[in-house]
Amino acid sequence: MLVDIPSFELPQIQEISDVKSVVGIDVGVNKLVAITDGSFIENIRPATNNKTARRLAIRQRAASRKVKGSNNKRKVIEKLARTHHKISQQRSGYNWQAASKIVNTADAVVREDLNIKNMVKRAKPKHDGNGGYKRNGASSKTGLNKVILDCGWGDLFDKITWLAAKSGKLVIVVDPKYSSQECPACGHTDKSNRDGEKFVCTQCNYTEHADTKASRVIAKRSGLVFPKNKKKTLPVDDGKVTSNSYQHIVVEVRNHAYDQKGIQLTLFDLDQYRSGDKWNVRKYGRNS
Numbered sequence: 001m002l003v004d005i006p007s008f009e010l011p012q013i014q015e016i017s018d019v020k021s022v023v024g025i026d027v028g029v030n031k032l033v034a035i036t037d038g039s040f041i042e043n044i045r046p047a048t049n050n051k052t053a054r055r056l057a058i059r060q061r062a063a064s065r066k067v068k069g070s071n072n073k074r075k076v077i078e079k080l081a082r083t084h085h086k087i088s089q090q091r092s093g094y095n096w097q098a099a100s101k102i103v104n105t106a107d108a109v110v111r112e113d114l115n116i117k118n119m120v121k122r123a124k125p126k127h128d129g130n131g132g133y134k135r136n137g138a139s140s141k142t143g144l145n146k147v148i149l150d151c152g153w154g155d156l157f158d159k160i161t162w163l164a165a166k167s168g169k170l171v172i173v174v175d176p177k178y179s180s181q182e183c184p185a186c187g188h189t190d191k192s193n194r195d196g197e198k199f200v201c202t203q204c205n206y207t208e209h210a211d212t213k214a215s216r217v218i219a220k221r222s223g224l225v226f227p228k229n230k231k232k233t234l235p236v237d238d239g240k241v242t243s244n245s246y247q248h249i250v251v252e253v254r255n256h257a258y259d260q261k262g263i264q265l266t267l268f269d270l271d272q273y274r275s276g277d278k279w280n281v282r283k284y285g286r287n288s
Contacts, residue, residue: 011168023106024219026211027153034211036219041098046091048150091152099159107169110222112176116154120145174221184216
């Protein structure tokens with residue numbers, strides 16, 4: 001053996017009784033992840049944003065129009081493959097960052113047990129009884145399926161599980177049923193509670209962002225307590241930058257031909273970075 005690689009052992013997962021904080025996550029399409037503390041992880045849509053989707057459509061159309069077996073078709077397919085690889089790498093890297101942020105938030109992570117395979121199935125056809133079909137929203141469902149697959153929820157869950165295992169933290173999976181309709185304050189479940197991204201409980205008037213509310217319901221279903229919100233303090237301002245006194249810097253220019261004065265102001269507002277005891281106003285031109 002040329003290289004002696006030490007054996008890697010994962011740390012022991014802590015007991016559920018030792019967990020002191022928990023974070024619940026709710027994955028979605030508009031926001032990739034909603035966290036119980038009210039923060040969000042944006043969905044960058046690596047493959048379905050306007051710019052990338054247009055590029056993919058152009059290259060796929062170009063590949064389909066080339067003669068089969070020709071060098072031009074091979075070149076276009078290679079370019080298309082590089083584009084798909086770049087999108088995959090971008091999605092994977094972004095999910096690593098999202099998973100790291102989630103795992104570092106608390107001692108335990110609670111997520112939904114989603115059946116993604118069933119969520120991206122095509123819409124079922126509806127027969128009208130006369131040999132034809134009714135409108136079933138297949139076009140809209142196809143667009144939604146593309147966005148769901150572009151999010152990479154399964155890949156994100158796998159990365160969260162791996163990072164949590166390396167840190168010795170728990171990952172709890174709960175039932176996602178009615179998590180978007182249940183009120184975390186009183187437990188009332190009603191379809192009319194949610195209106196888009198708004199959630200207003202019809203029983204106790206609890207109001208919150210719908211995705212944030214869903215993440216808190218998911219965390220509550222684990223039976224663990226929520227982490228306490230710590231007050232975040234900003235760093236102290238640097239005394240070398242902030243000055244004690246302020247003074248406007250004015251440069252006067254005399255036009256001797258017409259005996260007029262013009263005031264030339266500085267391009268940037270540097271008042272807060274100037275100190276009055278170190279800067280003096282200078283006047284240019286002859287004294288009249």
